[in-house]
Amino acid sequence: MHLDEIGFFMFKKIMQGAVMALSLMAAGAALAQWQWVDESGKKVYSDRPPPITVPESNILKSPKGAPSAPTPRVVEPAAQAGSESPEQALAPKQAESVQEDAELKVKAEQLKNKEAEASSKESAEVAQKNAQIEKDNAAARQRNCTNARNRLAQLEPGKRVMTTGADGAVGFMDDKTRAAEHKTAQEMMQANCR
Incomplete structure (x- = not known):
């Protein structure tokens, strides 16, 4: 080379x-x-x-046909007079949010207390109605017991019991009817006399 x-x-x-x-x-x-x-x-x-x-x-x-660049966030120095940091700007909103949370908790507690009070009042009313029903039932049982005892006393053997027929004719109760009535009166006593 x-x-x-x-x-x-x-x-x-x-x-x-x-x-x-x-x-x-x-x-x-x-x-x-x-x-x-x-x-x-x-x-x-x-x-x-x-x-x-x-x-x-x-x-x-920028590339042809590309979307425009994202909108920039303006970051201002916190040291400038009259400006506040992002934390300072958020502080009132956070305080407002905390206040709203506290108000919501108070309202929820008030609603809960109202519901408990209404439920308690309703329970008391139901208990009072049940007590009245029980009292009325006891009085009815007492009347039925007294009526059954009186009927048994009328149906004792050896006594003649008068009856009135549908046509108004007066007669006496036969032994078969007397036994059936006696049995019914005893059942009423067992159910109502306590």
Whole structure:
């Protein structure tokens, strides 16, 4: 190999390397479809959209047909006079929320107490009605017991019991009817006399 050939071979290799480097740079630039200036003033190239903290005015390039960048949140320094931190801004809302929670708890407790009071009142009314029914039933049993005893006394053997028929004719009770009436009176005494 001659010196000219070596030089040409070297030149060819250098040119191939340069072309390859330029292709890679072009490919990298083709991938980096977003360009913006960050907080420190440096240009940033990326295939992803910039962070939400980057104002739209700092976005230099965006892909064709891509949705606009997210609306930036304006972050103001808390040290400026007359500004408050996010925690300070949220404090009144949190206090209001706590107050609402406390009011809801009080209302729920009041409703619970009202329901318990109504239930207690209803239970007392039911108990009073049941007591009255029991009292009325006891009085009815006492009357039935007295009537059954009186009827048994009338139906004692050896006594004649007068009856009136459907046609108004007066007669005396036969032994078969007397036995049936006696049995009924005894059953009434067992059920009502305690």
